[in-house]
Each structure stands twice: as structure tokens, then as C-alpha cells.
Amino acid sequence: MSIKENLQIYEQNAQNYAEAYRSLKSPDVLPYFTDRLAKVSKPESFMVLDLACGSGRDAAYMAEMGFTVIAVDGSKEMLSEAHRCHGHPSVEYMQDIGPEFNALIRRGQKFDVILISSFLFHLDKAERKQFYRTLSMLAAEDCYLHILLRYGPCRDDRVMFDVPVKELEDFAGQYGFKFSQNAPTKDKLNRSDVFWRAVDLNRGYIKGLIPKA
Ligand SMILES: C[S@@+](CC[C@H](N)C(=O)[O-])C[C@H]1O[C@@H](n2cnc3c(N)ncnc32)[C@H](O)[C@@H]1O
Numbered sequence: 001m002s003i004k005e006n007l008q009i010y011e012q013n014a015q016n017y018a019e020a021y022r023s024l025k026s027p028d029v030l031p032y033f034t035d036r037l038a039k040v041s042k043p044e045s046f047m048v049l050d051l052a053c054g055s056g057r058d059a060a061y062m063a064e065m066g067f068t069v070i071a072v073d074g075s076k077e078m079l080s081e082a083h084r085c086h087g088h089p090s091v092e093y094m095q096d097i098g099p100e101f102n103a104l105i106r107r108g109q110k111f112d113v114i115l116i117s118s119f120l121f122h123l124d125k126a127e128r129k130q131f132y133r134t135l136s137m138l139a140a141e142d143c144y145l146h147i148l149l150r151y152g153p154c155r156d157d158r159v160m161f162d163v164p165v166k167e168l169e170d171f172a173g174q175y176g177f178k179f180s181q182n183a184p185t186k187d188k189l190n191r192s193d194v195f196w197r198a199v200d201l202n203r204g205y206i207k208g209l210i211p212k213a
Contacts, residue, residue, distance in 0.1 A: 003097065006122055007074045009158050014077030018055035022085060024188050026061035030117060032182050032198050033146040034061070037113075040209055043067045049111040049138060051101070052119035056082025056093065063090035067113070072096050072104055099123055099131035101138075110140035113209070117148040121160040128163065132171045144209050145177065145201040152187070152194035168199050177201035 010017060027034040040046065043066035050059045053071035055078065062069050068090050073079050074097040082093050096103040098119075114135065123131055139145065147168060154160045165181055172179035180200045187194040202209075 003074075003099075003122070003127070006158055007097070009156070010075040011077045013156075014075060014081050018078065018081035018085065020189065021055040021057050024057070026058045028188055030058065030115075030146070030148060030198070031185075032200070033115065033148075036144075036146075036209060037062065037065055037067070040065075040067075046112045046209075047109065047140070048113040048115070049104075050115045050117075052098065052116065052122075053082060053093070054078050054118070056086030056091065058115060058117060059091045059093070060086035060088045062115075063088040066090075070094060070104075070109070070111075072101065074098065099127045099134055101134050105134065105137055109138070110143075111138055112140050112143060114139060114143060114145045116145070118150055120147060120163050121150050122158070124161055128167065132174075135171075136175050139175070139203075142204050143177075143202070147199045147201070149197045149199065150194065151184075151197065152191065155191075165197065165199060168201070172201045177203050 046067050048062055048067045048069045050069055050071040053059050053073050056071055059069045059071035059082070070092050071082065072094045073082070074095065076095055079093050079095055094104065120128065135145070149163050150160065151162055169179045178201065182198040184195045184197045187196065
């Protein structure tokens, strides 16, 4: 199934997906990430990117914390849900499609923090290879990347791939990031056969976000 067909499913079911995503709170879904962001003393000096932002739940949460956020998604309907329920003056929502995210790349912006939550599994191996190139162009020198990976079967028509953690470790090594992974966590929507793993990539000490070694 192509990226286009996968996105079509989000277009057609945006309200249902957005409702499910809104039923969870960002700190429950992204505990490691939100804990880390909470320690930042000057969030306004960070440029944050939420890639494949979906319902906008996490973008709005980060904006509430004081960060400036660009939140990108390929689905117009998901973005309209995001505007409707999670509009915020510090969030700019933008439509663009991965793995290339050409419109975003054309802006030439670099980001201090990049969140990729629950998206990478939509890309096959070749697409992920392209996505890592895209990421390398979007990451600021001291960028901190948080990636939430999903494992387990999908109960609807969307196509999902299991992403080997080793692949992210290799990407980290190639682009000079320090790699770490967190313990797997259970699914917050109570699906017993689904679990999640959060991966952190960072390049050095950045404005208080990554503790000095
Ligand atoms: C499972 S949702 C996750 C949304 C959000 N990050 C979260 O954690 O709640 C996946 C999102 O990826 C978007 N998406 C899927 N394929 C995409 C692609 N090729 N390019 C851009 N966005 C895509 C969908 O529209 C959907 O909003």
C-alpha cells in the first residue's frame, strides 16, 4: 500500500482517530519526553518540530509549556481536527507529506527538538532511509530527537511496519547523535498485543535540555 492510500485512511477517519488521540494526555503517552521538556528553563528559545502531529495534542501541550512549535501532518483532515481542538498561537500547523517533507525542507529551518510520535511505522524500509536523510536536514547542530515506536498488529486497514531499533542506532551513529532507548511501555489504549518503545537521540548539551555528562 502506498503512502497516499495510507493517508487516505486518515482523511476518511480523521474525527475518529483524533478523538482516540485526544482521549490520552501527552505526559501519559510521552512520559520520558515531557519530563525532559519540563526541565527546560527558557522554552521560548527552542524551535520544536512535531512531525506527523495528528490531532495536535502534543503540539498544543508543548506550546502550553512555552515552546514555539511547527506541527506538520500529511492529512488535511487531521490538521483540521488539530486546528479545531488544539489551535494555539505558538503552534503553526502545516500540511506536508513524508518521507521527503519537501515543503518543510524548502523553508530551510533547523529545529532544536524534533518529536516523531507514532509515525515511523507507516514507512517501509526504503521510505525510512529517505526519512532519515530528511531528518538530518531538519536537525539543528545540537538537536534532541524523541521517537516513539509502536509494535504489534494493526486492527484496521492502515499499513504498519515494525521498525528495528538498530536502524535508529545506525542513523544516530551516521549523523553524530548519541543514542539511548527507554524500557518498553504498555499500550495506553489497553491493547494487550501492542507495546511502545521510546528512543532518544541527541547531539551534546543543548540549552539545559540534555544534562551535562
Ligand atoms: C498514528 S497518527 C499519530 C499522530 C500523532 N503524532 C500522535 O502521536 O498522536 C499518524 C499520523 O501520521 C500522519 N501520516 C501518515 N503518513 C504520513 C506521511 N507519509 N506524511 C505525513 N504524515 C503522515 C497521519 O495523517 C496521522 O496524523
